[in-house]
Amino acid sequence: MRKALLLVAVFAVALMGAANATGTSNVGHTVKIERLQPVDHSAVHGFVVLRQLQHGSFVAVLAFGLQPNTEYGSFYYTDGDCDENPEEVGTFASNSFGVGFVSAVIDEDVDEVGSVSVRTPDYSVLFACADTSD
Numbered sequence: 001m002r003k004a005l006l007l008v009a010v011f012a013v014a015l016m017g018a019a020n021a022t023g024t025s026n027v028g029h030t031v032k033i034e035r036l037q038p039v040d041h042s043a044v045h046g047f048v049v050l051r052q053l054q055h056g057s058f059v060a061v062l063a064f065g066l067q068p069n070t071e072y073g074s075f076y077y078t079d080g081d082c083d084e085n086p087e088e089v090g091t092f093a094s095n096s097f098g099v100g101f102v103s104a105v106i107d108e109d110v111d112e113v114g115s116v117s118v119r120t121p122d123y124s125v126l127f128a129c130a131d132t133s134d
Contacts, residue, residue, distance in 0.1 A: 030050075030052035030110045030111070031049065031050065031052070032048075032049070032051075033047060033049050033050075034047070034048050034050075034131065036048060036063060036128040037128060038127070038128055039082075039126045039129055042127040044063055044064070045064055046062045046063035046065075046118070048060070048061050048116040048130040050132055052109060056109070057105070057108060057113065059104055059105075059106055059113070061089060061102050061116060062099075062101050063094075063118045063127075064099055066094035066098040066099065066118075066127075067098060068094055068096045069095070069096060071091060071120075072118055072119065072120065073121040073122075074117065074118055074119070075087060075088055075089060075116070076113050076116045076117075077113070077114050077115045079133070080115050080132070081114075081115060082129035083115075084114075089102055090104050100118075110132075114132060115129055115130060115131050115133065
């Protein structure tokens with residue numbers, strides 16, 4: 001349980017880091033927080049945070065319900081269904097409690113990201129999707 005709480009704390013620190021990474025006061029006001037929804041009865045759920053930066057966006061994914069000590073990949077898309085034009089956010093390993101975290105700065109603006117997923121690193125299985133298109 002402590003490791004899961006530590007990951008939540010790291011998630012919060014990463015978000016604060018993204019806030020500080022913005023170079024001007026008018027940048028970084030666009031923030032989206034969306035829920036990862038399980039796909040095909042998976043147990044995977046969590047949160048996705050997108051924050052506009054001066055150049056590109058900060059993306060953070062916090063996932064629960066993963067298989068412990070397993071590699072996963074996170075991808076972002078232009079559509080709201082975790083399907084079109086996938087680009088990798090990054091790969092990550094879940095901890096022994098089935099919790100995983102990944103973050104990255106991507107080239108696209110927040111309004112260009114339609115969804116974010118958690119998948120197998122080889123892209124073959126979709127576990128969860130967050131629609132960020134609204």
